[in-house]
Amino acid sequence: MNSESRRDLLFNVLMNGVAPLVAILIAFAIGGIVITSLGTNPFAFFSRMLSLNFGSMRGISQMIYRATPYFFTAMALSFAFKAGLFNIGAEGQMFVGGLALAWVGFTFTWLPFPILFILCLVAGFLGGALWGAIPGYLKVKRGAHEVITTIMMNFIAIALVQYIVQNHFMNPDWGIPHTPTVAEGAYAPSLGKIIPWFPAGTRANIMFLVAIILAGLTLVLLQRTKLGYEIRATGLNPNSAEYAGINISSRTVMTMAISGGFAGMATANFILGPGSHYFLKSEYGGIGFSGIAVGLLGRNNPLGIILAAILFGFLENGALGVQLYFPNVPRQIVEIMQAIILIVLVIVLEIARKFLKRLQKRG
Amino acid sequence: MARDNQIDTDPLIRMEGINKRFPGVLANDSVDFSVQEGEIHALVGENGAGKTTLMKVLYGIYSKDEGQIYFDDKPLEIKDPKAANELGIGMVHQHFMLVPPLSVADNITLGREIAKYGVLDREEAKERILELSSDIGFEIDPEARVEDLSVGVRQRIEILKVLFREAEVLILDEPTAVLTPQEVESLYEILNNLQEQGKTIIFITHKLNEVMDLADRVTVMREGKDVGTKEVQETSKNELANMMVGREVLLRVEKEEAEKGEELIRAENLTLKNDEGANIVDDISFSIREGEVFGIAGVQGNGQTELIEALTGINEFSSGTVEVQNSDLTNADGQVIREEGIGHIPEDRLDRGMITDFTVTENFVLGYHTFERYSSRIFMKLRDMDEHAKKAVEEFDIKTPSTKTLAESLSGGNQQKLIVARELSQQPKLLIAAQPTRGIDVGAIEFVHERLMKERARGKGLLLVSSELDEIISLSDRIAVIYEGEFIGMFDANETSKEELGVYMTGSERQDKEEVRRKALDKVSPRE
Numbered sequence A: 001m002n003s004e005s006r007r008d009l010l011f012n013v014l015m016n017g018v019a020p021l022v023a024i025l026i027a028f029a030i031g032g033i034v035i036t037s038l039g040t041n042p043f044a045f046f047s048r049m050l051s052l053n054f055g056s057m058r059g060i061s062q063m064i065y066r067a068t069p070y071f072f073t074a075m076a077l078s079f080a081f082k083a084g085l086f087n088i089g090a091e092g093q094m095f096v097g098g099l100a101l102a103w104v105g106f107t108f109t110w111l112p113f114p115i116l117f118i119l120c121l122v123a124g125f126l127g128g129a130l131w132g133a134i135p136g137y138l139k140v141k142r143g144a145h146e147v148i149t150t151i152m153m154n155f156i157a158i159a160l161v162q163y164i165v166q167n168h169f170m171n172p173d174w175g176i177p178h179t180p181t182v183a184e185g186a187y188a189p190s191l192g193k194i195i196p197w198f199p200a201g202t203r204a205n206i207m208f209l210v211a212i213i214l215a216g217l218t219l220v221l222l223q224r225t226k227l228g229y230e231i232r233a234t235g236l237n238p239n240s241a242e243y244a245g246i247n248i249s250s251r252t253v254m255t256m257a258i259s260g261g262f263a264g265m266a267t268a269n270f271i272l273g274p275g276s277h278y279f280l281k282s283e284y285g286g287i288g289f290s291g292i293a294v295g296l297l298g299r300n301n302p303l304g305i306i307l308a309a310i311l312f313g314f315l316e317n318g319a320l321g322v323q324l325y326f327p328n329v330p331r332q333i334v335e336i337m338q339a340i341i342l343i344v345l346v347i348v349l350e351i352a353r354k355f356l357k358r359l360q361k362r363g
Numbered sequence B: 001m002a003r004d005n006q007i008d009t010d011p012l013i014r015m016e017g018i019n020k021r022f023p024g025v026l027a028n029d030s031v032d033f034s035v036q037e038g039e040i041h042a043l044v045g046e047n048g049a050g051k052t053t054l055m056k057v058l059y060g061i062y063s064k065d066e067g068q069i070y071f072d073d074k075p076l077e078i079k080d081p082k083a084a085n086e087l088g089i090g091m092v093h094q095h096f097m098l099v100p101p102l103s104v105a106d107n108i109t110l111g112r113e114i115a116k117y118g119v120l121d122r123e124e125a126k127e128r129i130l131e132l133s134s135d136i137g138f139e140i141d142p143e144a145r146v147e148d149l150s151v152g153v154r155q156r157i158e159i160l161k162v163l164f165r166e167a168e169v170l171i172l173d174e175p176t177a178v179l180t181p182q183e184v185e186s187l188y189e190i191l192n193n194l195q196e197q198g199k200t201i202i203f204i205t206h207k208l209n210e211v212m213d214l215a216d217r218v219t220v221m222r223e224g225k226d227v228g229t230k231e232v233q234e235t236s237k238n239e240l241a242n243m244m245v246g247r248e249v250l251l252r253v254e255k256e257e258a259e260k261g262e263e264l265i266r267a268e269n270l271t272l273k274n275d276e277g278a279n280i281v282d283d284i285s286f287s288i289r290e291g292e293v294f295g296i297a298g299v300q301g302n303g304q305t306e307l308i309e310a311l312t313g314i315n316e317f318s319s320g321t322v323e324v325q326n327s328d329l330t331n332a333d334g335q336v337i338r339e340e341g342i343g344h345i346p347e348d349r350l351d352r353g354m355i356t357d358f359t360v361t362e363n364f365v366l367g368y369h370t371f372e373r374y375s376s377r378i379f380m381k382l383r384d385m386d387e388h389a390k391k392a393v394e395e396f397d398i399k400t401p402s403t404k405t406l407a408e409s410l411s412g413g414n415q416q417k418l419i420v421a422r423e424l425s426q427q428p429k430l431l432i433a434a435q436p437t438r439g440i441d442v443g444a445i446e447f448v449h450e451r452l453m454k455e456r457a458r459g460k461g462l463l464l465v466s467s468e469l470d471e472i473i474s475l476s477d478r479i480a481v482i483y484e485g486e487f488i489g490m491f492d493a494n495e496t497s498k499e500e501l502g503v504y505m506t507g508s509e510r511q512d513k514e515e516v517r518r519k520a521l522d523k524v525s526p527r528e
């Protein structure tokens, strides 16, 4: 049976290690070609990006700051995936959760830290959970496919959140529609305050640690709890789950709720972390959708997702900084590369799968 | 066991010293195999014996590691299925390879389209298909869509596909595994007709009855080796079973007299309607006592699945009552039913009975995972689960590298053993078992039967649903025949025969309704 476990290992390495790396390399290669065609030396470009991100603690913390929200939306995708569900609605869940957590933050202003901070996170989770549970409920009760409903719920959330902010919370003098600022009790401490080698006052904040803790908790939930057992059973084989007396309807709704809850906390990084401290919708657009790519690149595994989120943070943070040095390369090069990573990943995974199949056939 | 291959003169196909290795297994271990032109040759052996592998080598799907294939005494290499097709060899796989949304004709011609001036000639194709099918004795509508057709018909399409490619040698991999008894009958006819036309047929099976009914010669494989080839007329089921398993096998079950105790379950007037309002289960009543096996015989699709799934909490009855030792379990929750001591071996092991992507341990608590033994309010008791699994793996002799192995890598027989072991290790007082030995090999069948009879001897009750009449008769005490959702006959297992049950199963005869009900409820004298 040694060879069997060797085959499993090969499978793991290929699908979860080699495939994402190849996708990333190819994306950089194509990005490099585009940059060359714009008359810029790609090596200079990328090495500048590298030094901007990794050259100093400030760079690293900026990168972490950009990476953190992706982790939450990617977890939303992956958690649902474990239960056999496709939650494409992280974008909408993120907005609803974000508004909910901001509201708690500027409403219960008398509460001290960390009580208000924690309440804000709970509110973000619940807001996202509500928005995720609705498609779950529609699937269970009406058989509506969650891919369709979660996408539709995105549009509703975007419009709804915009409406609420403009008509209820916004002060016309502000110019741009945002909510009032959250109270100090809700502030997420900067990593500079917690970990000595981070620069004081960096915008990277405790939400990054929350993300890591959440990754651990998710693993425990799925692998060690009764609920996790039932969620996995439902995802892997609903018929057998039904046979086992598992209430698959309730598990489906619950999974979608937890998944949405993850997305609901994504904007805490911006709203509670060092910065403007209000909910500004236009700042978060696309983080939910990019979460899909991050989740896939991280191969639906919490550790992988943290790495993938950091890569996305790397690209985004690098893009912002590198503009100063290479003004003729548009910032959107990064979005192109993110898209290429996703497309190439899907192709490479398919090739790896075929290769493994051939290998099995040849014995 | 010594090899006793007779010298085969002038075989059409001869495979010599075939070796085929997969990681960790020698699937074919210097196998010799030969086929005469025009014969029906059965290839039998337990699951994992290497039958499919050998045929895939012959069909060019797998490349052999060593050995030689001769066709018409000429040594040659068959490097892919196309090369096999050119030699006139065709194969019908265990899992059908049809495109469901396409028509019958399109499926058959796929890859071999008939074209005139570069345009598909559908009319010509249809004619060829009608001709081919009437030649071997059945009718088919070439324009029907495959997705609307039953499994039996799909298999015929696969056969036509092979004939359309002008095959002279047909390999069928476990063709009867998916068929109902009637469909098996018509497959027999088709194969006999093919033989009359001079075709050569190799069919893989592990049902010895089929070998005796159909084949001219039979080759037995065990653990990758060929153990011998026999003329069917000169061998017996017993001999073949022993060759397959490598030891003495009991084909008949030892059924001791068991002391019948108190009534365990009493079900009355059970009815289950489908969405259209038709009665899928129609006014069924029965009771089972301790130490008693109540068999339900019937052709698949007559309501037995629905009856069992509603009894075990997966589905709900529209009306009727189920009482288990005075507690009302009508439409109770699956978990409650298990807690009351009712186990369930479902008929579909992969799509009901287990989760193939779960480990052996995780599968061992499926359905029992909420029991205090295996979980607290929030957490699973992983160590206790694993301990339980290890003990049961040992006790039930389940072949698995470890309890952490995914269930998907177990063989079918061991998967079934896992399910049986899971249910029995919870010591149910009543076990509901549907097709407990379907698709598993003689050795495993013997094992399951023995365990079930042991439970009966211990005073447990058993509700057994099976389409294998031998199994029903040899295990049961009382037998009900179900037809279109109704019990239409009740029999004492000692006083009935396969033939008698067969007549009732087709609905051609039925007993008096009140009489059936009275016997099923085990009442000596009529009510009132």
Ligand SMILES: Nc1ncnc2c1ncn2[C@@H]1O[C@H](COP(=O)(O)OP(=O)(O)O)[C@@H](O)[C@H]1O
Pocket: A360, A361, A363, B022, B023, B025, B026, B027, B045, B046, B047, B048, B049, B050, B051, B052, B053, B054
């Ligand atoms: N593609 C494969 N890769 C690895 N092992 C295989 C493969 N196909 C078959 N085997 C192994 O080879 C052995 C023989 O399998 P098979 O020929 O399918 O048996 P049978 O058809 O007699 O049930 C088994 O141990 C099986 O697990």
Ligand SMILES: [Mg+2]
Pocket: B048, B051, B052, B053, B094, B173
């Ligand atoms: Mg096989």
